[in-house]
Structure formats: structure tokens, C-alpha cells
Amino acid sequence: MASQYTLDVVTPERIMLSDQVVSTVAPGYEGQLGILAGHAPLMTELVPGEVRVTLADGRTTSHIIISGGFMEVTAERTTILADFAERIDEIDITRAEADLAAARQMLAEADAGSAQAAEAKQALAHAETRIRASRNA
Amino acid sequence: MATPRQIRARIRTAKNIQQITKAMKMVAAARLRRAQEAVGAARPYAEKMREVMASLSSGSDGVQHPLLRKIEGEPKKIGLILITADRGLAGAYNSSVIKRAVELVRPYGPEHVKIVSVGKKGAVFFKRRGFSVVSENPVPQTGISFLDAQTLSRTARRLFEDGEIDALYVIYTQFVSAMTQRPQTVQILPLQALESAADAKPGPKADYIFEPNPEQILSSLLPRYVDTQVFQSVIESVASEHGARMTSMSAATDNAGKMISGLTLTLNRARQAAITKEIAEIVGGAEALK
Structure with missing residues (x-):
């Protein structure tokens, strides 16, 4: 399926997530940002907030709280660099x-x-x- | 010659020491494994960070940022993040770091150096010699978190931003393997990473959309970059410390073993000599009665 891409969420302490996803909604500097496959290359600062990820099966979602960081979107993959990241149930x-x-x-x-x-x-x-x-x- | 009783006491001592060193070796080995994992886990972030820096530096020229402030000529006042252990018995681990630090600060003198220390050993050494240690931190036993490193790095960054120091160095121990650790001196501030990052990744870059703009992103990226470097130095040092302790305690255990076998041999000889002597005496006495 062409409508998925690889998302990595990395923090200095661990790789939080590295998986095929359909969509990512991240708290961008200028508002919420939704990333689908085929998004134009983008580099943005992220503010503290919630990242919502829909995994490749199209149903499972994962909610990750980040303390701010950066997101790089390229044709092949999207990377979120966060200082701290936690799944909601880990808080x-x-x-x-x-x-x-x-x-x-x-x-x-x-x-x-x-x-x-x-x-x-x-x-x-x-x-x-x-x-x-x-x-x- | 020592009496058998004295030799036995020495064997007992050596055995006790051997037990302790063996236990320390095992503890270090277990901690080393965990520390190594932390080093491995931090690598992807650091690499990504460098990539982002490289893409950014091509998109933004002439950025003004307090962390990029350059001073005219040679730096006169320096800051130093010194990473040692809290405790000794780790081979040359502490002394080689301290030796590096002494070399680095020699041209400046105690009044122009500010030290942020991790680990008691380094702090104690420099405090005794009249250096100002602005922040003392223990080596976290449960493994350092990025938050700890950030606090540390923030202290040092502030010294630089406030103009109290012209340059910031970190001295840590690079973890090569469990057997080999290398002390390293790295200059962190003023940042030089921009140029080298740009050099490292030549060729056409993706045409990024920057949000809000490269300068803004860069200015929040730079402090984080410093934090990451500090974090990396600390976790590498912690892994090195355990590696060094494991190696030296392993050597100590072997040496104790050698000492025990040497002493046992001496003991047996002394015992044999005493028996021979007694027999000779009895035979001599019996002979005299004839």
C-alpha cells in the first residue's frame, strides 16, 4: 500500500516508536500538523503536546506525549526528535x-x-x- | 621466616580481598551491560540530530545566537565539565581524566576556570587545589536520564551566555570496549558543529519547507544539541567507568589468587620443614638413649 510511511519517534534515551504508519498528527509550531504519506519535505519545531499516530492497519492509534522537539518529513520517512516522550499509559x-x-x-x-x-x-x-x-x- | 600461623593469617586476608574484588567485578559487569545499552540507545538520536543540523545549516546563513558567540583571540576564561567517578578502585579511570583536566587548565590558572563536575573524585581533586567548582553532581547509580544531563548542561550554558566563560570544554572517557577506554577533551562552546556538520553531508539537499523558519528552528536546536553532547559524554563515561572497574577488579582477583597459591606453597614448605625437624629431633633423642 502506498499510503503508508515510516515514522520514527526518537528520544535521547530510547527509540520510542519505529513503525509503518498511515498518519501522524503532531503539535507544530504554528498549529496542529497532519502528515500523510507523500507530504512535502518539511522541517518544523514541535511544541509540547500530543502526537497522535495511526498505525498501518488503519485502526490502531497511539498517543504519545512529547515535551517539544523537531520533526523532519522527507519522502521516505518522518522523524520526530523529542526531548522526552511517553505513551499516555506510561505517565x-x-x-x-x-x-x-x-x-x-x-x-x-x-x-x-x-x-x-x-x-x-x-x-x-x-x-x-x-x-x-x-x-x- | 614467618611462622605457619602468620602465613595462614595472610592467606585468610588474601581470600577475603579476593571475595570482595570478585563481587565488585560482577557488579561492574552487570552495570556495564546496562550502561552499554544506554549508549546504544542514545546513538540514533544523536545521529538524527546531526543530520537535522546539517540540513539546517545549509538553509540558514549568518545566524545570531548566544551559543555561537565568538570571542576575539584566545579564550581567557574557560568552563569545564569534568566527568569522573564517585569512587575509586576503577584502575586508571579517574586519574587519566584528571590528568587531562590538569593539562587543559594549566595555562589559565585557578581563577579563570569554572568547573561543573560529575563524580566526586574530580570535584575533590580540583577543590583542594583552589579551583571553583560551581556545580557538583553525583554519578547517578541508576543510570543518567536526559533530564539530569540537561540540568547539567544548562548550568554550563548559562555560564557561557552570561559571559563568565569564553569557552566550554568537556572531559569525558570514551567507551571503546570493556577493556579500552579513552579520555577525551572536547570543546563544546562556542559551537563549531555547524561548519563541520555542513561539511560532513555535501551534495544536494531536499528542498525543505521550514516552519517557522530555519533561524528560529536552529536557535532552539542549538541548546538541545549541546545537551545531547553532554548527555552522550556522561553515558559514555559511565559505561567506561564500569568497564575500567571490571577490568581492574578482574586483575585484582587474579592477583589475589596468585598470592594465595604462593602463600599456600610457603605454608606447606614451612609445615614440612617443621615435621622434618621434629623427626630429626626424635631420632636424635632416641639415638642418645642407646
Whole structure:
């Protein structure tokens, strides 16, 4: 079938997913992005959020929470480079809440507009997404 | 000559030591396996990262970024991420890293060097010599997570961004095999990876759509690139540490074994000599009675 392609989701700690997929919906910098087979080459930044993947059988979906990263789309394959990635059922909600508190504190201490503040905001968004996603799951 | 009693005591000591070194060797071997897996798991990410960097650097010229700041002439103040072990008994592992570090910092002197340390050994060494160790971190026993590495790298990045240092180096131990580990000195900042990444992948590039634009992507990619490098250095070092400990403890176990067999031989000789002497005495006494 021509309408599938290879998707790799890699983090520094492991290869999260490497499989034939039909579609990927990722939280792009300028909004949600859907990637189907044959998409034009694309390089984008991803914001913290949820990646929804439909596997090659067309039914199974996989939800992965990422903390932001990059996505490269080429003719043959799509690669998501994420700092952290978790399947929804792997999320440890107590840890996520602890991270949220830590991120809030970091944001409060950082100077507005600095690189620290930007990092803190990202951590905050990631923690929030994780909590929301695991509550809904 | 030592009495049989003294020799027995020494054999007992050697046996005890052998048991300890054997246990340490086994622990190191088990940890090494896990550490090696971590090194393997991190590789695809690092490779992908380099590829993305290469595609990006062709699409964006003259990017301004704090991490790309170049200084005029030679750097005067440097930062150093020093990765050693928390404990000794790992052969030359700690000392060869520290030796590298000493060479690196010699031209600058203690007041121009800031050290971010992983592992107690390196921190203790440099603190005693009056260097400022801005951040001390233990070697995580359960394996380092990327988050730990990020915290570490963030500390070092900030020193650079704030102008406290002109260059950032990392000294770690490259994991070649369980038997061979090589200490490495790598300059991380200012970033030089852009040029080399572009050189590494010549030829026509895919005509990418960049979202939002190459510069923006690059500027969030660069800090992550640094983090990845730091992460990689740490996990390689951890694997090396276990490798070095395993090798040296294996040698120690062998040596203890040799010592035990040597002592056992001496013991048997002494015992034999005592018996011979006693027989001679009895025979001599019986002879005198005749």
C-alpha cells in the first residue's frame, strides 16, 4: 500500500516508536500538523503536546506525549526528535505534578524574556499536557 | 621466616580481598551491560540530530545566537565539565581524566576556570587545589536520564551566555570496549558543529519547507544539541567507568589468587620443614638413649 510511511519517534534515551504508519498528527509550531504519506519535505519545531499516530492497519492509534522537539518529513520517512516522550499509559501523574510545581518555581525565578524563562515555560506546558492527557485516558 | 600461623593469617586476608574484588567485578559487569545499552540507545538520536543540523545549516546563513558567540583571540576564561567517578578502585579511570583536566587548565590558572563536575573524585581533586567548582553532581547509580544531563548542561550554558566563560570544554572517557577506554577533551562552546556538520553531508539537499523558519528552528536546536553532547559524554563515561572497574577488579582477583597459591606453597614448605625437624629431633633423642 502506498499510503503508508515510516515514522520514527526518537528520544535521547530510547527509540520510542519505529513503525509503518498511515498518519501522524503532531503539535507544530504554528498549529496542529497532519502528515500523510507523500507530504512535502518539511522541517518544523514541535511544541509540547500530543502526537497522535495511526498505525498501518488503519485502526490502531497511539498517543504519545512529547515535551517539544523537531520533526523532519522527507519522502521516505518522518522523524520526530523529542526531548522526552511517553505513551499516555506510561505517565506517572505524581511525577508530572511534581514537575509542574518545579516548572512554576523556575518560571517565577527566571527573568522575563530570558532563555531561562522560555525553558521554564516549555517545561510548564509539558507538565500540563501530561497531566491533562493522563486524566483523559 | 614467618611462622605457619602468620602465613595462614595472610592467606585468610588474601581470600577475603579476593571475595570482595570478585563481587565488585560482577557488579561492574552487570552495570556495564546496562550502561552499554544506554549508549546504544542514545546513538540514533544523536545521529538524527546531526543530520537535522546539517540540513539546517545549509538553509540558514549568518545566524545570531548566544551559543555561537565568538570571542576575539584566545579564550581567557574557560568552563569545564569534568566527568569522573564517585569512587575509586576503577584502575586508571579517574586519574587519566584528571590528568587531562590538569593539562587543559594549566595555562589559565585557578581563577579563570569554572568547573561543573560529575563524580566526586574530580570535584575533590580540583577543590583542594583552589579551583571553583560551581556545580557538583553525583554519578547517578541508576543510570543518567536526559533530564539530569540537561540540568547539567544548562548550568554550563548559562555560564557561557552570561559571559563568565569564553569557552566550554568537556572531559569525558570514551567507551571503546570493556577493556579500552579513552579520555577525551572536547570543546563544546562556542559551537563549531555547524561548519563541520555542513561539511560532513555535501551534495544536494531536499528542498525543505521550514516552519517557522530555519533561524528560529536552529536557535532552539542549538541548546538541545549541546545537551545531547553532554548527555552522550556522561553515558559514555559511565559505561567506561564500569568497564575500567571490571577490568581492574578482574586483575585484582587474579592477583589475589596468585598470592594465595604462593602463600599456600610457603605454608606447606614451612609445615614440612617443621615435621622434618621434629623427626630429626626424635631420632636424635632416641639415638642418645642407646
